[in-house]
Amino acid sequence: MEKVVFVGLGYIGLPTAAVAAHHGYKVVGVDTNPTVVETVNRGEVHIVEPNLAQVVKEAVETGHLHAVSKPEQADAFFIVVPTPFKQNHRADITYVEAATNSVIPYLKPGDLFVIESTSPVMTTERMAELIFLKRPELKGQIYIAYCPERVLPGNTLYELVHNDRVIGGINPESTDKAVEFYSAFVKGKLHRTNARTAEMCKLTENSSRDAQIAFANELSIICDKAGINVWELIELANKHPRVNILQPGCGVGGHCIAVDPWFIVTDYPEQAQFIKRARETNDYKADWCANKVLTACREFVERNGREPVVACMGLAFKPDIDDLRESPAKYIASRIISECRADVLVVEPNIELHSSFHLTGYQEAYRRADIVVWLVRHTLFLQLQREEDKIELDFCGVRK
Numbered sequence: 001m002e003k004v005v006f007v008g009l010g011y012i013g014l015p016t017a018a019v020a021a022h023h024g025y026k027v028v029g030v031d032t033n034p035t036v037v038e039t040v041n042r043g044e045v046h047i048v049e050p051n052l053a054q055v056v057k058e059a060v061e062t063g064h065l066h067a068v069s070k071p072e073q074a075d076a077f078f079i080v081v082p083t084p085f086k087q088n089h090r091a092d093i094t095y096v097e098a099a100t101n102s103v104i105p106y107l108k109p110g111d112l113f114v115i116e117s118t119s120p121v122m123t124t125e126r127m128a129e130l131i132f133l134k135r136p137e138l139k140g141q142i143y144i145a146y147c148p149e150r151v152l153p154g155n156t157l158y159e160l161v162h163n164d165r166v167i168g169g170i171n172p173e174s175t176d177k178a179v180e181f182y183s184a185f186v187k188g189k190l191h192r193t194n195a196r197t198a199e200m201c202k203l204t205e206n207s208s209r210d211a212q213i214a215f216a217n218e219l220s221i222i223c224d225k226a227g228i229n230v231w232e233l234i235e236l237a238n239k240h241p242r243v244n245i246l247q248p249g250c251g252v253g254g255h256c257i258a259v260d261p262w263f264i265v266t267d268y269p270e271q272a273q274f275i276k277r278a279r280e281t282n283d284y285k286a287d288w289c290a291n292k293v294l295t296a297c298r299e300f301v302e303r304n305g306r307e308p309v310v311a312c313m314g315l316a317f318k319p320d321i322d323d324l325r326e327s328p329a330k331y332i333a334s335r336i337i338s339e340c341r342a343d344v345l346v347v348e349p350n351i352e353l354h355s356s357f358h359l360t361g362y363q364e365a366y367r368r369a370d371i372v373v374w375l376v377r378h379t380l381f382l383q384l385q386r387e388e389d390k391i392e393l394d395f396c397g398v399r400k
């Protein structure tokens with residue numbers, strides 16, 4: 001395998017393409033977004049990821065990486081396009097289908113075709129059917145596998161190389177061929193399985209995180225009712241040598257944990273009772289938080305005869321990042337703005353400008369607020385001295 005094509009140059013595709021190029025593969029990156037293609041060909045990056053700019057620059061300068069808008073012939077093809085969900089929570093695999101269709105004309109006997117996009121179970125087999133429907137002569141002649149990605153954004157370049165990976169082919173020969181590709185740059189273990197198990201493994205990892213957070217979130221609601229400090233409770237319970245409860249928050253966000261469990265639930269609605277409840281529990285937590293704030297506003301008006309100033313502290317889906325995808329904090333802030341007449345100040349120190357929220361500095365917002373709503377445990381917030389006259393609703397442990 002010498003020449004490889006990566007279809008999709010986003011948060012996962014571009015770093016993987018650049019690392020593969022760095023390890024000697026001749027890499028062609030394909031993206032339908034012309035700005036991405038132009039940026040990469042200038043040796044620059046369009047996403048925020050530490051050290052990525054340098055790796056891409058070197059790969060482009062040495063001629064190991066270049067970007068185009070349409071696939072071309074190669075020895076291996078990797079599909080790394082988005083898999084969002086639709087209104088009904090079903091996975092939208094139209095990007096994977098479009099990307100697969102775009103490479104079909106270029107496949108030749110001996111080639112490897114790998115899907116990296118997080119996908120519902122059996123997607124790889126469905127894409128194999130699509131390929132063989134259009135190119136029946138390739139049946140038994142090409143290798144097809146699924147290899148999910150599990151990097152942590154912000155640490156992508158390290159984890160791409162050092163994490164273990166699960167690789168599942170539609171047959172053992174396909175698994176072997178994919179293992180051969182990844183072993184050129186992955187130092188973690190490469191675990192062989194079949195395509196369905198590899199697909200389910202990715203969904204299972206994120207469903208597991210979702211379920212564990214749901215447990216913590218449910219505890220926080222129970223503790224609120226019972227007058228118990230949930231942070232202290234969890235710390236004490238975790239003193240048990242075999243107990244490890246996660247921290248509650250104002251819900252669960254991001255484009256992985258808040259999304260992927262639905263790919264199981266919508267395909268296996270009868271069987272996936274617990275995974276569904278976990279998802280619903282985490283979504284419910286965001287509504288519960290919003291309702292708490294609205295109640296606090298009403299009580300403030302009754303006591304003071306005027307509307308309060310409310311500070312919503314944080315919009316991101318987790319601490320110290322600028323990513324708002326599926327963010328419960330953003331959802332809660334939107335509900336407060338639309339459902340109460342208070343003067344609502346919105347804070348997100350990791351973002352300068354936002355198209356729908358007018359952002360206020362965190363110190364100013366805290367100073368001006370009657371009610372402070374802690375939504376995200378950003379490190380910056382931990383430094384703010386508590387002022388006694390504020391009503392503080394802490395949903396993420398800033399004041400724990």
Ligand SMILES: NC(=O)c1ccc[n+]([C@@H]2O[C@H](COP(=O)([O-])OP(=O)(O)OC[C@H]3O[C@@H](n4cnc5c(N)ncnc54)[C@H](O)[C@@H]3O)[C@@H](O)[C@H]2O)c1
Binds near residue numbers: 008009011119
């Ligand atoms: N970002 C993460 O942390 C992460 C982690 C694990 C798994 N994943 C999964 O990896 C996949 C990719 O995620 P991402 O975050 O890199 O997405 P992204 O949105 O950052 O990038 C996807 C890129 O694909 C391009 N694209 C879309 N359709 C195309 C097509 N038909 N041909 C060529 N290019 C096309 C888009 O223009 C975009 O640049 C998703 O399935 C995601 O769930 C992401």
